[in-house]
Amino acid sequence: MASLLLDLLTPAYIPFVISFVVMLGIGLIEAVGLGLGHIDVHPDVTGDADADGATLLDWLGLGEMPVLIWLTALLACFTLLGLATQQVAAAWLGAPLSPAIAAVGAGVGGLILNTYVSSGLARILPGLETTAITSDELLRLRGTVLEGTARRGRPARAKVVDRFGQAHYVMIEPHEDSDTIAQGETALLVRHEGSLFFALPDVSQLRAS
Incomplete structure (x- = not known):
């Protein structure tokens, strides 16, 4: 644990430390209620783009819950995948990957993982689904x-x-x-x-x- 905490202070882990701090900040905003009061959480899509836009939002899981909760879950996925990637790289390759490469990989993987996390949260906490309005x-x-x-x-x-x-x-x-x-x-x-x-x-x- 002490080794991991020291690793977090190195440049290779900076994107994921920042992500974790932002995630905590959003969580605090939600906790004190300052995240309420936003409209168009499910963006209005018109014309020919309606079906494609709705499909993309559904696939990302953004259409199932308020955007700040969705973003918090995405940041959590990004942070966990990034930390895991750097730890595995350090164990197998002797050193963590460059921050840019690790961040890109964790970003893509985080988006994919978050589609499942968002769907699971929407089923466990169905109230989230009904508070996002257009x-x-x-x-x-x-x-x-x-x-x-x-x-x-x-x-x-x-x-x-x-x-x-x-x-x-x-x-x-x-x-x-x-x-x-x-x-x-x-x-x-x-x-x-x-x-x-x-x-x-x-x-x-x-x-x-």
């Missing part, structure tokens, strides 16, 4: 403007809470040219163009004004 699933939900006033051509930042209780932070504009949505007011998301959402102010607020 932009379309935010439609017909209400968002609250956090700062500024949303006008046509001048979007404002709003908070939307999905059916899983996750908060999403999006930019919104009024659906109608004449409407405005002030800070603290809520509005119904009715359509989106990319990451920009268009919303209708709540009727109760319009009456009150």
Whole structure:
């Protein structure tokens, strides 16, 4: 164990040490909840690329769980394969491989291994599968403007809470040219163009004004 810890300080192991540190950082972000609030975890693919894009995402396992959890699993696979490769190379060849060669090999192997790891995690923890949503699933939900006033051509930042209780932070504009949505007011998301959402102010607020 002491020998391995010393090896980790050498250049041959640097890519995998960095990967491990990043993995711990992402795990910490997930633990404190700062990783929530992202949309398009399953990217919207349109046109002729829809089937191929969906197939690639499914093969990689990215379509089965939130992207940060998928990335954490990928980094874990990369780190473990990299460390194992360098240890085996040192035992058989007398020295570890160059960091670049080892990183490429561990990267390819990590992607392949992670497809099985992701599928296994999705079966063991089925709740992961349902918390990743697309932009379309935010439609017909209400968002609250956090700062500024949303006008046509001048979007404002709003908070939307999905059916899983996750908060999403999006930019919104009024659906109608004449409407405005002030800070603290809520509005119904009715359509989106990319990451920009268009919303209708709540009727109760319009009456009150």
